[in-house]
Amino acid sequence: MEPLRVVVLAGGVGGARFVRGLRAHLRSLDGPSADVTVVANTGDDVWLAGLRVTPDLDSLLYTLAGVNDETRGWGRAEETERVAGELAAFGVGWPWFTLGDLDLGTCVARTSMLRDGLPLSAAVQRLAARWPIGVRLLPATDDEVETHVLTDEGELHFEEWWVRTRAALPARAFVQPGVEAARPAPGVVEAIRDADVVLLAPSNPVVSIGTILTIPGIREALAATPAPVVGLSPVIGGSVVRGMADACLTAIGVATDAGAIAQHYGPRSAGGVLDGWLVDEVDAAALPALAAAGIRAGAVPLWMTDDMATAAMAAAALRLAREPR
Ligand code: GDP
Ligand code: CA
Numbered sequence: 001m002e003p004l005r006v007v008v009l010a011g012g013v014g015g016a017r018f019v020r021g022l023r024a025h026l027r028s029l030d031g032p033s034a035d036v037t038v039v040a041n042t043g044d045d046v047w048l049a050g051l052r053v054t055p056d057l058d059s060l061l062y063t064l065a066g067v068n069d070e071t072r073g074w075g076r077a078e079e080t081e082r083v084a085g086e087l088a089a090f091g092v093g094w095p096w097f098t099l100g101d102l103d104l105g106t107c108v109a110r111t112s113m114l115r116d117g118l119p120l121s122a123a124v125q126r127l128a129a130r131w132p133i134g135v136r137l138l139p140a141t142d143d144e145v146e147t148h149v150l151t152d153e154g155e156l157h158f159e160e161w162w163v164r165t166r167a168a169l170p171a172r173a174f175v176q177p178g179v180e181a182a183r184p185a186p187g188v189v190e191a192i193r194d195a196d197v198v199l200l201a202p203s204n205p206v207v208s209i210g211t212i213l214t215i216p217g218i219r220e221a222l223a224a225t226p227a228p229v230v231g232l233s234p235v236i237g238g239s240v241v242r243g244m245a246d247a248c249l250t251a252i253g254v255a256t257d258a259g260a261i262a263q264h265y266g267p268r269s270a271g272g273v274l275d276g277w278l279v280d281e282v283d284a285a286a287l288p289a290l291a292a293a294g295i296r297a298g299a300v301p302l303w304m305t306d307d308m309a310t311a312a313m314a315a316a317a318l319r320l321a322r323e324p325r
Helices: 013-028 057-067 082-090 099-117 120-128 158-164 188-194 210-213 218-224 246-250 258-265 283-293 306-324
Strands: 003-009 035-040 047-049 050-053 136-139 148-151 154-157 173-175 197-200 230-231 276-277 296-299
Touching: 003 013, 003 188, 003 210, 013 035, 013 057, 013 306, 035 057, 035 188, 035 210, 050 099, 057 099, 057 120, 057 136, 082 099, 099 120, 120 136, 136 188, 148 158, 154 158, 173 246, 188 218, 197 306, 210 218, 230 306, 258 276, 258 283, 276 283, 276 306, 283 296
Parallel strands: 003 035, 003 197, 035 136, 197 230, 230 276, 276 296
Antiparallel strands: 047 050, 148 154, 148 173
């Protein structure tokens, strides 16, 4: 039997927790080990203090390596901030965007690889080789395409809007300047084409999954793949569970609602990206409308409280993907 080929489109913290649960589920199965490719959002990436910072890739890397700070939700465990103190004293970087010493070590290593001429995808592969993360981690693109937020105070980098203003400044739109010229990183389109199943992690639909989908070629690859595409709702009972993703949804005119997000992604049969969609049990009322729209939907617990609970979500998504169309 061939290993099951799974592709996951993912943002940072939500994506990382989901992939860790998926990995736990797949490891619990008998048979050949599965082949998982994670396509990570790079829209949050930024040059800061001379370093290339890639927040979502690093959240995935640290979480899958088991070196993440579980309580804080981002960055490395047992972190210190001595370098950040020095940078602040010199007035370098953003004072409201603190990276710990270990995290900065990753950024220095990555930047050094990029300066040596490696594309981001090759740098990620080298960084990931340090730990047995058990999945192939790919940036959505090697091109420097960053998400900017249009506000009444001007155009801000996504991280500035998210971290400095805590998403409180109303967003008028999210844009990715230069995205028309970007291409998917090597292996992304091929992985989607050759997959047995494609999953959309319960990540931010606007600035994580949405940004991945703006890269020319990725939406087309999802439309063309013979594999079923199944997403999991990042919204439970009208709430985004953790974080401020509702501010992003509001800005693009989508309700903070599990069914509305699926309708926003749209059914593949009508030019969208979804064959299937999982909502939490409290949102089961959304199922009939989704079925009518051509999206196979199911309701299961979607709280990623621990790996066991998240593994059950991943198993349910794979089951939904296997249901006959
Ligand atoms: P980020 O890049 O670090 O913001 O992470 P992602 O975009 O990958 O995921 C963030 C989203 O995950 C949040 O907006 C939440 O809606 C969602 N999320 C967080 N925890 C949970 C959970 O336990 N269950 C579900 N269904 N969604 C969650
Ligand atoms: Ca992110």
